[in-house]
Amino acid sequence: MSASRASERCWPTTDPLYIAYHDEEWGRPVTDERGLYERLCLEGFQSGLSWLTILRKRESFRRAFAEFDPDAVARFGERDVKRLLGDAGIVRHRGKIEATIANALGVLELRRRGTPLHELVWSFAPAGYGTPVTAADWHAQTPESKELSKQLKAAGFRFVGPTTAWAAMQACGVVNDHLAGCSVRADVEAVRTRAAASAARSPS
Numbered sequence: 001m002s003a004s005r006a007s008e009r010c011w012p013t014t015d016p017l018y019i020a021y022h023d024e025e026w027g028r029p030v031t032d033e034r035g036l037y038e039r040l041c042l043e044g045f046q047s048g049l050s051w052l053t054i055l056r057k058r059e060s061f062r063r064a065f066a067e068f069d070p071d072a073v074a075r076f077g078e079r080d081v082k083r084l085l086g087d088a089g090i091v092r093h094r095g096k097i098e099a100t101i102a103n104a105l106g107v108l109e110l111r112r113r114g115t116p117l118h119e120l121v122w123s124f125a126p127a128g129y130g131t132p133v134t135a136a137d138w139h140a141q142t143p144e145s146k147e148l149s150k151q152l153k154a155a156g157f158r159f160v161g162p163t164t165a166w167a168a169m170q171a172c173g174v175v176n177d178h179l180a181g182c183s184v185r186a187d188v189e190a191v192r193t194r195a196a197a198s199a200a201r202s203p204s
Contacts, residue, residue: 008183010135018052027188029173029195033118036172037107038068040152041100043168044159045091053091060089065100073104099158106156113155124148125174133180141166 009022030036042061046054054061064087066072084090084097107117115123124144132138145166152160170177173192178185 008181010177010179010182013052015052017055021051021055023184026171027173027176027178027184028191030171031118031122031195033107033116034068034070036117036121036168037070037103038062039168039172040157040160040164041065041068041103043164043171044099044103045093045096046167047096047159047164049091057090060087064090070104070107073101074108076101076104096159103157103160106152109155120151121148121169121172122174124169129175131180131185132177135179137179138177139166145169 009019010026011022013019013022030039042054042058045061062068064084081094081097081101085092085094090097110117110120124147126142126144130137141162146162148169149160149162149165152165169175173188173195176185176189176192178188
């Protein structure tokens, strides 16, 4: 990796896992229910920790939580909570573990209400969102993330405050928050455009 390439990323890192996450995942659209459920839960687990810590444990999280299948996790009970509290491969925080189960139930509740999670999250894509030039232009939360947080909590979700909701929206491509000079910003925007066109062609 050249020094110029590194300087064109949105944040400095030499960790290969974090580089791959920035270049290949962050800001690229996640439009499926399971993917968004996973990301919201992992963003909740990240609270108070570094995202790199979560990335390094992500495969363990997936094994622990049935690949983040909300139907499966919604059936978890106290025995599963105790099992997970003993799993050194994940973040062993009772509140966050119980929130992941509650969030699975929230996914099912959103389906029951007729607006599944992926539709709800993407309905809060802000119109006319500007291109950040430096990290100082990034937001910690937005009016859209505040309203999304409110609606998620109303469905039973936990650990989904406005800041966590916004982080998930950034990560899942609801906005393109790659900096203006970032080497992958244009590619991310092209992927987002194709995803939007595909969604528009899909039957409702």
